[in-house]
Amino acid sequence: MDQEISLATIQLQNSTLSPPAIFNSSDWHLVHAIVPPYIFIVCLAGILANVFVLLVFFFQRGKWSVPEIYLGNLALADLIMLVCLPFWAMNILNYFYWPYGEFLCKVVNLSIIINMYASIYMLVMVNIDRYLALVLIMKARWLRRRRNAKVICFCVWLFGVSMGIPTATFRTVQYSPYLQTAACIIHYPSDSWKLAHHLQMDLLGFALPLLTIVFCSSNILWVLHKRRNGVFPQDRNDRKATVLVSAVTLFFFICWAPFHIFTFLDVLCDLNVLDLDSWAHTLDIGTQFTAYLAFLNSCLNPVLYICSGRYFKRKVRDIYKRRESSTGSMATTIQRLVISKYVQRSDQITPVVL
Helix, strand or coil, X not given: CHHHHHHHHHHHHCCCCCCCHHHHCHHHHHHHHHHHHHHHHHHHHHHHHHHHHHHHHHHCCCCCCHHHHHHHHHHHHHHHHHHHHHHHHXXXXXXXXXXCHHHHHHHHHHHHHHHHHHHXXXXXXXXXXXXXXXXXXXXXXXXXXXXXXXXXXXXHHHHHHHHCHHHHHHEEXXXXXXXXXEEEEECCCCHHHHHHHHHHHHHHHHHHXXXXXXXXXXXXXHHHHHCCCCCCHHHHHHHHHHHHHHHHHHXXXXXXXXHHXXXXXXXXXXXXXXXXXXXXXXXXXXXXXXXXXXXXXXXXHHHHHHHHCHHHHHHHHHHHHHHHHHHHHHHHHHHHHXXXXXXXXXXXXXXXXX
């Protein structure tokens, strides 16, 4: 036992930043060359954009509407994940050597899982809210209350945390013979745990939300089709909001669907439907690229708000005008104070008679 521990210790101490054998492959060279700068760009752009969206929501006048509560929580979920991305960029640059300790290994990966579930279920709730507002209207009016939206968002965050329990439990830093270094890997106690975790991600993180969003979107489009004449002004506003929500949802699935496809292929390998030896390299490379493609969604959402949302643009203009007005009034107040102080001092000066 002591010999095994000492051997593991020697292996960890001898872990270097030299490329392991797998990086002799041109595919892994592409991962090392392309993914880290891509992550840094996505991280910088996404953090700036999501912070901007949250600041606009925070500085607006009045209380948040129900869609804004969901979209604000979506931006927050994206921001949490983007803050953790540089760790994985450096991880790839270091040839998967993880020098940050086991705690950050768990926290960084947990944030990714929470973001995945929180993002998609916030989008689900936005679509359900649009469905209630356009299809049911009066019947479900009581459901579209701010208090209910806040409770739902809290439950979604708890759900995301609970879905991340396997990641927080099984993620660890240990020597990987395949990577030839001390890596942050997920070590399942058995193959059944791995299978269950992957099925959980595919079913609860993709299939179920997809069916819900398709149901809501199809009913919304049908109602809008019947109202295409636009008799009421609010119908046109609802149509614009629905287009924005549909665009956000579409980009989410474009970004996340490839990752879940490769996860499902991994499940088929675990079930011996596909030959693991034949698919192992394809799954490794595909998972690397599709996982980081999914991160792109976190900086696309705020771009869609800014470029497509007229209501959001109006909020930005209102905040700018209000800040400009307050700055001008503050400058006027300062000028008045300076002048009054100068006048007071002038009155207090005693004239000198020569």
